Amino acid sequence: MPLDAKPGMDFKVIGTRPVRPDGIDKVTGRARFGADFNMPGQLTGRVLRSPHAHARVKSIDVSQALKLQGVKAVVTRDDFNADAVDPALMDVLVNVMARDKVLYEGHAVAAVAAVDAPTARQALKLIKVDYEILPHVTDVEEAMKPSAPVLHADMFTDGVEPRPTKASNIASRVEFGHGDVEAGFQQADVIVEREFRTEAAHQGYIEPHAVVASMGADGYAEMWCCTQGHFMVRNISAHLNGVDVSKLRVTASEIGGGFGGKTTVFLEPVALALSRKANRPVKLVMTRDEVFRASGPTSSSYVKVKIGAKKDGTITGAYAELAYQGGAFRGSPVDMGAMCTYACYDLKNVQVVGYDVVVNRPKQAAYRAPGAPQAAFGVESVIDELAQKLGMDPIDLRLKNAARDGTKSSYGPTFGPNGLIQTLEAAKNHPNYKVKLGPHQGRGVAVGFWFNFGGQTAVSMNVNIDGSIALAVGTPDIGGSRASMGLMAAEELGIAYDKVRTIVADTASLGFNDVTEGSRVTFSSGLATVQAARDAIKKMCGRAAQMWGIPEDAVEWKDGHAHPAGANAGNFPPMSLADIAKDAGNTGGPIAGHCEVNAEGAGISFATHLVDVEVDPQTGRTQVLRYTVIQDAGKAIHPTYVEGQYQGGAAQGVGWALNEEYIYGKDGRLQNAGFLDYRIPVCSDLPMIDTVIIEVPNPGHPYGVRGVGETGIVPPLGAVGNAVSHACGHRMTVVPMSPPRSLKAIKG
Amino acid sequence: MRYETPATIEAAVGLIAAETGIARVLSGGTDLLVQLKAGMIEPDLVVDLKRIAATREITAEAGGFRIGSAVSAASLREHKALRAAWPGIIEGLKLIGSTQVQGRATLTGNLCNASPAADSVPCLVAAGASARIVGPSGKRDIPVQDVPAGPGRTNLAKGELVESIFIPAAAAHTGSCYLRFTPRTEMDIAVVSAGVSVTLDASGTCTAACIVLGAVAARVTIAEEAAKAIIGTKVDEAALAKMQAAASAAATPIDDKRGTKEFRIEVAGVLARRAVEKALERARGK
């Protein structure tokens, strides 16, 4: 599909910073989030969850619960027909409702719908589950040992030749790279090799999962929920319940954060099953405790990195080995981690091997650039150590080896134009790189990469009678994207931003849209919005042509008006969009623009982060003094929300680097399922995060947009790790670098 | 669950003494309501003390302060004389939650919740505070450190409640300080803490000291050897070093999700020293 870049790129509204459509509602409390939806006659649902990390479910007796007054329905594994489920969705089914085994503490085993919450809670206590407790494993390295308890008797490592005959917890092995790493290491003057470990972090979205499902007696259903992808929720919930997709209509609520964690289903298919059985609307809302135990945190990891370089800094060989646990099911993001490991570097000899491992923990879900931060922690730490050994500035060492336009990436494709070099140069020239450090302070640098994604997208744009625009997109807005769509529509149509109202339409009102993930929305829905606007413009030019009695191609669109294309076309005064809209009823009926597309050409995005920290030498506590994010946005449609993504990624990365971690007891149970002991940073833990937006246009988008949502969380683990290492005089290799770990490192 | 708001202490005692199920007293509710909502406790009766006028008063007594059980942390922070006499107690209160939480939270609730990490308790102990307990068989005064029995448990008998807390006058040249260690800057719970009180004579020799550690045992720990290390000295470097080591030695923490044993022992000494240094500064300034 040819995409004409806007000539000269002299934007009128793109790059301005208007208020977002949802802004006032959110600060006044009028916005409706998942748990704010209620229906007449609605029941309260609650989920019974496994107290065991690993057990066989011998029987489930719900008879006493059903006898309790006020209980309207109970569902268990028996209410889902596994035989009719697409094998590709089997793990999703097993995760939302356990079948023969519970695979982690918090795994759902039954759900009830009752007239109120106390009755529902009481009913859960009356359900008798007979468990046969099995040995468990929660640590990724332990799970890989031959002696580890095996979660799935039918798991034989994929990607290994010959195929293993013994079942194990290693779901698959992946490998990427090119050249000959051994030969590369032979040419090296200096080699650094180290092992790293990162603990699992949770996305920490403030809004817990929530859904209301209502199925009528005719089998048609509606659902309201907080999700990053209501089309995905519709398709999966309908399928797992054996319902036609057309019989379920899903509306996405406002969303209180997702960060990847709401790109899958947890409660929704269960709510639908309960509603069907009770014949009443059913609402399910997770507690924070359930969010931690039963939604999807990211992987914990083991990462080994070996890099060799010549005295002048040229990297001659780079190797890495990654093992990521994805919770109790295959599908950790180790493949993406392996692809990203060395994406920032232009390398002759590179090899990355990854293992996808299952353990008795909740099924991981995407978290901002899934898989990349863990690998980057290892690589960026080793690069930093190499710079120390070579006596080079860490930015210079990266500049020497940085990926450029034309670099063959370590995972295969050859990169097009990108902004890595520009981010490094901007970092080097940034005033924050020149501040003098005091005692116990350290500075860290790291770079990061994320692919970004396009995907299936449908947009509909209605030209209203008064010349205002109703723009419907199908991608839930998790970072201000409605404002960006409005800006792109206004730019293309040549009208004011406040004439466009962007909404997220329900699943019955638009064609299929992929989930809001992969930093895809401003790129894909933006591209579709521009295309839909061009479609509407073409139609409006047609209407003008009709009114003027000239051929359609003799009309052109400029500054929000139809104009005769030249002197030969006739001498008609320009007609505004509003003029054309007003007469639409007489010129052929409603005017609308559409675009249905599988968007390709999402541009990669690189970033460089700088951070200064101070570590208290007597307590090991780290305070972040200054933080700078420099990233390529291609084109910042709404710069404030681009900066917000940069700052948000850095803030989450700092939290993960310093304090956030899933802590398991020997019993396989999570010990810190709450925000008191799972420590995300509070405002006063962070300095104002400085940002620099680099704009190297992405040729795949009409305005040059690249996704910006995810790259920002890739460098922080390495950047903070390097800064803390310099401040303590000891190389940090475990994330989080919590005070006990840092103090131990300082004390030696 | 019944919720009662009696108008007198006697009525409150009568209600909780008569309850055959589980009775809970509510002051600010910032612990109790959280526990209720989380389903950690399911009381049959909740007795709210805030309607009893006397529980909301701070009165002068023998040069010190008698603090009604429902007085909020925010009111205490605004009390000039208390702030001047015992800055360490105020420092503990200032750390509790947020401005909103402090509008409700009380000293008595912090004490009776019996968390080893309670922020106002170490300095209350260092100040020599006592709790006045009323019950069906009358009133008694006990040192505040004897109210908690262990995490989440108190030594109060059936039908008893804390009516007030008495904080004695501070002797001349007394300084106090409270410090806690948390990974975050705020909205966190003490991994280790130290509340200290130090009294000097006119020549600068330490005549009395009390060094109290929080979150390193099931209850607050009074580090007597640490206090002895500075009493009778000019609190010089040697005495401070001895005090720090003694404070670490007094700590008997466990490994848990909030920190390792090793870390808490080390940091207990560090905080005790930093708190004593600050308290000394205050004592010398008086």
Ligand SMILES: Cc1cc2nc3c(=O)[nH]c(=O)nc-3n(C[C@H](O)[C@H](O)[C@H](O)COP(=O)(O)OP(=O)(O)OC[C@H]3O[C@@H](n4cnc5c(N)ncnc54)[C@H](O)[C@@H]3O)c2cc1C
């Ligand atoms: C967001 C948040 C942050 C917090 N941060 C901190 C912190 O940083 N540091 C800290 O120490 N605490 C913190 N807390 C805990 C809590 O605020 C304090 O412990 C507070 O001092 C409790 O006082 P209260 O009056 O609200 O107690 P309540 O909740 O009313 O009572 C607490 C307990 O004491 C019992 N009780 C209350 N009054 C009496 C009485 N008169 N006689 C006998 N028993 C009684 C109750 O039955 C209950 O068991 C925090 C709480 C929240 C919600």
